[in-house]
Amino acid sequence: VLHREIAGSEIVSAADERRRRILEAARACFARSGFHGASMQEICAAAKMSPGALYRYFPSKEAIIEAIADEERLCAVQIVREIEGEGLLLDRLIDCAMAYLDYARQPETSELFAEINAESLRNTDIGRRFKAIDEEARLFLRAALADAAARGEIGRDIDLDAALGVLMAACDGLVQRQIFDPHLTSGRVRPVLRRIIAAALETPDRG
Amino acid sequence: VLHREIAGSEIVSAADERRRRILEAARACFARSGFHGASMQEICAAAKMSPGALYRYFPSKEAIIEAIADEERLCAVQIVREIEGEGLLLDRLIDCAMAYLDYARQPETSELFAEINAESLRNTDIGRRFKAIDEEARLFLRAALADAAARGEIGRDIDLDAALGVLMAACDGLVQRQIFDPHLTSGRVRPVLRRIIAAALETPDRG
Numbered sequence: 001v002l003h004r005e006i007a008g009s010e011i012v013s014a015a016d017e018r019r020r021r022i023l024e025a026a027r028a029c030f031a032r033s034g035f036h037g038a039s040m041q042e043i044c045a046a047a048k049m050s051p052g053a054l055y056r057y058f059p060s061k062e063a064i065i066e067a068i069a070d071e072e073r074l075c076a077v078q079i080v081r082e083i084e085g086e087g088l089l090l091d092r093l094i095d096c097a098m099a100y101l102d103y104a105r106q107p108e109t110s111e112l113f114a115e116i117n118a119e120s121l122r123n124t125d126i127g128r129r130f131k132a133i134d135e136e137a138r139l140f141l142r143a144a145l146a147d148a149a150a151r152g153e154i155g156r157d158i159d160l161d162a163a164l165g166v167l168m169a170a171c172d173g174l175v176q177r178q179i180f181d182p183h184l185t186s187g188r189v190r191p192v193l194r195r196i197i198a199a200a201l202e203t204p205d206r207g
Numbered sequence: 208v209l210h211r212e213i214a215g216s217e218i219v220s221a222a223d224e225r226r227r228r229i230l231e232a233a234r235a236c237f238a239r240s241g242f243h244g245a246s247m248q249e250i251c252a253a254a255k256m257s258p259g260a261l262y263r264y265f266p267s268k269e270a271i272i273e274a275i276a277d278e279e280r281l282c283a284v285q286i287v288r289e290i291e292g293e294g295l296l297l298d299r300l301i302d303c304a305m306a307y308l309d310y311a312r313q314p315e316t317s318e319l320f321a322e323i324n325a326e327s328l329r330n331t332d333i334g335r336r337f338k339a340i341d342e343e344a345r346l347f348l349r350a351a352l353a354d355a356a357a358r359g360e361i362g363r364d365i366d367l368d369a370a371l372g373v374l375m376a377a378c379d380g381l382v383q384r385q386i387f388d389p390h391l392t393s394g395r396v397r398p399v400l401r402r403i404i405a406a407a408l409e410t411p412d413r414g
Binding site for chain 2: 032033034036037110111114115117118120121122131138159161162163165166168169170171172173174176177178179180181183184188189191192193195196198199200202
């Protein structure tokens with residue numbers, strides 16, 4: 001039984017490894033050529049796999065994009081969960097924002113995010129899929145802010161949805177701008193972003 | 208002489224009108240399919256012109272993109288010039304930001320901006336062209352902020368480049384997010400953005 005389990009997990013792990021390789025190759029291709037521009041041939045070449053081998057894992061480009069969307073969703077969930085910790089909401093919000101910006105600094109991630117943003121504005125299945133992930137994260141953050149407003153940790157009379165939308169927009173923009181603006185290092189962005197979050201939410205602490 | 212002048216200006220105006228029609232069709236195609244995805248055939252069809260007629264105005268897709276970049280540059284210059292007026296810098300900055308956001312609400316403009324942002328991260332001629340326009344606007348705004356810091360209108364000890372980068376990122380992000388987030392109307396964004404600009408720049412007025 002033990003032997004079969006090990007053999008089974010080795011098979012799963014080899015399949016997982018190939019799946020991982022395809023997804024990484026696809027992310028690079030989508031970052032470079034866009035969701036519409038990148039072809040399955042390009043992804044096969046980048047993954048160093050034959051079309052036959054690749055199609056065993058993903059029957060279409062849409063299936064690959066769907067798998068990437070699932071990964072991004074898990075990642076977004078993990079990052080917004082940062083605000084569930086202990087301590088001041090402002091501290092947790094800035095940790096959450098910086099975790100997101102640091103994640104986006106990984107190679108090809110900002111280009112992929114830019115492509116996701118562009119596609120989210122288009123009325124396509126892919127666009128709607130990514131917009132739904134964003135809305136899920138927004139509602140999670142909104143609930144945390146509403147709790148904090150009820151506790152008096154942020155201004156009771158602020159326009160919560162407008163403030164949250166502007167802060168999420170600032171993070172969207174930073175994900176892209178931090179790549180080409182040499183001034184936007186984590187260490188220099190953090191204090192500005194902290195002042196901005198405090199001001200948007202009218203928290204007592206603006207330190 | 209008068210007759211020739213009038214006839215001449217009519218010819219110019221008909222040519223201008225055709226140029227305008229091509230550029231508008233191209234903007235719509237690039238917004239929909241991206242710079243790489245859109246073809247000259249697609250642009251001809253959208254402009255309702257034959258390839259022969261279109262090529263008389265623009266010899267290549269690159270020439271069309273270059274003309275769009277020139278238009279965007281002029282528009283950016285006009286918008287950042289808003290901060291040269293009278294009154295408090297904070298008032299002029301918020302007017303400048305809102306003028307930019309209102310401009311971007313025009314049909315297809317946000318999709319085109321998203322495409323420009325995505326392309327700016329790519330190491331391509333088009334990407335570099337749009338990045339240069341952004342840097343020109345940034346340096347113009349930076350000079351105005353440095354003057355205001357010297358006058359004591361904004362905090363003397365703030366990290367000017369980081370603050371400006373974060374504020375520009377917030378506007379980049381809002382251009383896109385305002386299209387799909389129904390809470391982000393001009394009237395609701397303005398007070399949040401005003402608090403945020405004041406906090407980023409540590410201006411005395413945070414009203």
